[in-house]
Amino acid sequence: MTIASHTKIRSPRQQVETAIEEMIVARSPGDRFPPGPELAKQLGVSRATLREVLGAFVERGALVRRHGVGTFVSSRIPVLESGLEVLESIDSLAQQIGLETEMADLEVLERTATPLEAQGLGTPAGKAALPVLIVNRVIAVAGEPIADLRDIVPLKYLRKEDLDQEFRGSILDLFLARSSPILSTSRTQIMVVSATAKFAQRLKVPLGSALLKLGAQLYSYDEEIVAYSVSYFVPGHFNFHVMRRVKQI
Template identity: 35%
Template sequence: MVRRRLVVELGQNRVGPLNRSLLYVQVERRIEDLLVRGRYRAGDRIPPEAELVESLGVSRATVRAGLGRLVERGLLERRQGSGTFLVRPPEGVRLRNGLERLETYTVQAERLGLELGSRHLRVESVAAGPEEAVALEVARGSRLVRVSRVLLVDGEPAAWMVDVVPEEIITAESVRERFRPEAMLLDLLVSEGVPIGFSKLVIDAVLVRPEEDVGRVLNLDSVSAALSLVETMYLTDGRPVQWSRNTFLPGRLDLHVIRELFEVRNIS
């Protein structure tokens, strides 16, 4: 069942640096991830501000603002003269995908200290079906390379991922030889010099049932909500080069977008 759909375009070189006024929001997320990775328990004293300033590489004021947001959310408590303590642990760390830029999950995982892996990895040479042919603008029956797998995050199933590219871009043999289970196919294409420019992403909220193919490979024992991400990568000249369909389990991917005010209508 599809409840909501969002379509966005992501570009590697289309967005400038984030507004520094939003840095404290990023710091809030990084502190939250630090608490999860450090396995802090309720009642534990967290690192002091000076230590967070050094480890995060930001100002004390920014760290204080990020901590303040966690205090407001009820995760932390400041005790005069004693420090800051964990009231309740945050939810498990997850991949964080900023929709305003094209960045692989490999890069995100490295930044967050997460370990990625693969299960049920298959690399096949296949004929383009109707949907793949339309997305990649090739003739039906054209030869494609399909990479499918269960993405593991810290050893736990997080997503079912299917990527296809035309064989003229890279062969199945090359992918088998060079693809790393902890990386993305996009990482391989970029390392091979394929000039990726931007992508178009369609996001659906769906239900996955245990008896479905995706439900079986993700070891579901009951119906689960999930995020379906269908993405088409384009070359810098505008031609499609990769089509992907990813299904993420709840709590494994945090999608967000930062929007700056561009134009408003004066109604006075």
């Protein structure tokens, strides 16, 4: 048994993924990519592996491949990975566009989940009461509230003690930093609601004004729901968008 190095072992696939991503951001929309065989050699990887990775970027809409012609950077992506299809914390989103966020009204408590919360966590109804950690807070920029976030996490995955003084308000970032549980995807429902008295007060908006509500189940790599989060956004501060592919017939 050799002494394990502390550098993470990254599979060829992962290496190529980040390399391609860097190549894309370094190029302008419409630019040509090096031909497959050449790029594969350059990255020290087989063409098959390279093709699998390129295919993923095509699927995401970042690259366009044309049979017999070439591979090109898509001309319709202003900034890579800024859409809703990638799950990132509000903090890192704000950081990318150079915003300083503040956290207000933080509230952390442990209790049993309400039926609605249990449903959001995918627990079959009628089961024993599920103990959860509730993290509630308001995100503000320059003193102006822009979002109200509530995370519901089964105690199995996170306890009150795990939140140290440095807690910046993002359960997602916490999980990613601990790398346990390992996260994979999130299923996010998109809704609109009118501000109730409670939210009107917390977000400093008129009663009954329109809010964007996102409800998200966070899935671990082994397909467990590790968190259910509900967010309310004040319009105008974030630009959410989604790349949708057309269902060919």
